[in-house]
Amino acid sequence: MLPATALALAVLAALLAWPVPAALSRARWPRRDPVAALVCWQAVGLAGGLSMIGALLVHGLAPWGHSLPEAWWHWVTRQPAGEPVRGHHWVAQTLAAILAAELLGVLLLSWVRTARTRRRHRELLELVVRPGAAATPAAEAQLLEHPAPVAFCIPGARPLLVLSSGMVAELDDAQLRAVVAHERAHLRERHHLLLLPFVAWRAALPVLPAADRAHDAVRDLVEMRADDVALASLTGPDPRRTLAAAIVAAVGGPGGAVPSGALAVTGGAVAVRVRRLLAPAEPLSRAGRTGALCSAVALLLVPTLLLLLPALVA
Amino acid sequence: MASLGELERAVMERLWASGGPVSAPELRDQLADRGLALTTVHTVLTRLEQKGFVVHDEARPRRFAPRASREEHAAELMSEVLGQAADRQAVLARFVGSVGDDEVRMLRELLAAADPDGAGAR
Numbered sequence: 001m002l003p004a005t006a007l008a009l010a011v012l013a014a015l016l017a018w019p020v021p022a023a024l025s026r027a028r029w030p031r032r033d034p035v036a037a038l039v040c041w042q043a044v045g046l047a048g049g050l051s052m053i054g055a056l057l058v059h060g061l062a063p064w065g066h067s068l069p070e071a072w073w074h075w076v077t078r079q080p081a082g083e084p085v086r087g088h089h090w091v092a093q094t095l096a097a098i099l100a101a102e103l104l105g106v107l108l109l110s111w112v113r114t115a116r117t118r119r120r121h122r123e124l125l126e127l128v129v130r131p132g133a134a135a136t137p138a139a140e141a142q143l144l145e146h147p148a149p150v151a152f153c154i155p156g157a158r159p160l161l162v163l164s165s166g167m168v169a170e171l172d173d174a175q176l177r178a179v180v181a182h183e184r185a186h187l188r189e190r191h192h193l194l195l196l197p198f199v200a201w202r203a204a205l206p207v208l209p210a211a212d213r214a215h216d217a218v219r220d221l222v223e224m225r226a227d228d229v230a231l232a233s234l235t236g237p238d239p240r241r242t243l244a245a246a247i248v249a250a251v252g253g254p255g256g257a258v259p260s261g262a263l264a265v266t267g268g269a270v271a272v273r274v275r276r277l278l279a280p281a282e283p284l285s286r287a288g289r290t291g292a293l294c295s296a297v298a299l300l301l302v303p304t305l306l307l308l309l310p311a312l313v314a
Numbered sequence: 315m316a317s318l319g320e321l322e323r324a325v326m327e328r329l330w331a332s333g334g335p336v337s338a339p340e341l342r343d344q345l346a347d348r349g350l351a352l353t354t355v356h357t358v359l360t361r362l363e364q365k366g367f368v369v370h371d372e373a374r375p376r377r378f379a380p381r382a383s384r385e386e387h388a389a390e391l392m393s394e395v396l397g398q399a400a401d402r403q404a405v406l407a408r409f410v411g412s413v414g415d416d417e418v419r420m421l422r423e424l425l426a427a428a429d430p431d432g433a434g435a436r
Contacts, residue, residue, distance in 0.1 A: 154406045246367055246409075269411075
């Protein structure tokens with residue numbers, strides 16, 4: 001039973017390491033339904049890690065039993081293996097342990113590192129910002145004296161929403177409201193938590209081009225999601241246009257643009273955001289959305305069942 | 315009662331406003347309206363020093379000075395925000411990242427082309 005399981009998991013891991021993320025990042029439907037797409041990406045990440053480690057573990061423990069739970073139990077309780085243990089079994093076990101430790105360790109490290117940088121930024125900000133004037137769109141934000149039009153938020157237990165004075169000067173009230181609503185959406189939906197694993201795993205698996213694609217796709221999708229949430233809370237004749245104009249004003253203001261080439265990687269994502277605001281595509285149909293969500297669930301179920309099922313069948 | 319963060323701000327304001335280094339008792343006197351104990355002033359100064367916002371000299375009593383001006387701190391922060399690597403989105407979520415000037419031109423055209431007034435005139 002076990003060799004077949006290991007093979008199936010390895011095939012799944014290979015699919016999730018390249019073709020699936022490549023297809024998902026090329027697909028055009030995610031921009032019509034960022035939420036469903038974000039669920040899919042999280043499933044791809046989780047299932048990818050699970051099947052990669054699972055394949056190694058299942059192969060490494062094969063001599064100890066006919067299913068992973070059984071083999072694992074025998075191995076942990078130091079019972080003798082039922083079949084001869086060869087070198088490649090030990091190699092697979094070691095690799096599984098290293099990979100698991102690396103993925104979890106890097107995740108923890110990223111968490112600590114971003115938390116530290118955030119704290120440093122917050123300390124600096126608390127000294128130099130002043131609260132936005134009451135009864136203006138900037139009322140719930142902090143103002144930072146700087147000519148470049150910049151808005152950002154620092155997530156955490158004490159979130160901080162910051163607008164530069166350049167941003168306030170560049171944008172009208174309706175546009176500022178749109179910017180604040182967008183940033184508030186990031187904070188309320190904890191988008192930084194959706195992005196963190198992909199930041200970590202890109203660092204952990206630099207050889208995997210899919211880790212890069214996945215990170216960029218998730219980063220762009222949370223921006224689209226924040227745009228969508230902001231739109232829902234905006235009043236006014238044409239909130240879509242207001243938000244699009246705010247984006248264009250923010251990138252086009254003094255200090256907003258950088259010489260072409262310096263930041264070629266992020267190019268395109270902003271244009272996609274502006275385009276989907278100005279010419280919105282039909283939202284994903286109910287069937288399409290259900291299909292996407294079911295695929296995500298299936299993606300998680302397949303490796304889980306492969307790891308546990310032989311024990312139930314046997 | 316004022317929070318420590320707010321006190322830190324007030325102390326930094328005093329340090330920035332004063333021309334040269336200031337001792338803790340002088341600071342307490344300058345903030346007399348808050349009725350601070352000297353130990354509180356010391357606590358705040360120590361915290362600010364740990365954060366790297368304040369330096370002290372070796373005079374007796376010690377005198378404290380800001381490490382950088384408010385503008386310099388703001389500039390330092392902004393250079394980090396503006397020059398942020400792509401993975402900084404996990405640290406702070408910026409409304410929109412930096413884009414090239416070619417793309418800015420293209421985005422402006424996109425916006426102008428979708429102008430409802432322009433569409434009406436067509």
